[in-house]
Amino acid sequence: MLYNLLWSDKGVFAYLDLKSHQKQLKLRLENLGGRSLDLSQEIRWLKSDRAFTEKMTRAHGNYLRDNEIIYLFPGHTPEGSVGDDIKN
Numbered sequence: 001m002l003y004n005l006l007w008s009d010k011g012v013f014a015y016l017d018l019k020s021h022q023k024q025l026k027l028r029l030e031n032l033g034g035r036s037l038d039l040s041q042e043i044r045w046l047k048s049d050r051a052f053t054e055k056m057t058r059a060h061g062n063y064l065r066d067n068e069i070i071y072l073f074p075g076h077t078p079e080g081s082v083g084d085d086i087k088n
Helices: 003-006 013-050 050-061
Strands: none
Touching: 013 050
């Protein structure tokens, strides 16, 4: 009976493992919920805000306006930050 209470698949140690796993899953769910809200907001901006759409296209796609020059240095520029430094 003591063995069943402690080491069986329904014992105390199994309960503690499940409780720890539950806490990890709750934290992950909270993080994903926040990310989901951020992505939803970005989708709304992309659909309605032309300036935001242009900024994102220029930043992530390395697109330029007329009479602009872009210098890309491999390995020195973090992804997504190229368009942030470009002046009109």
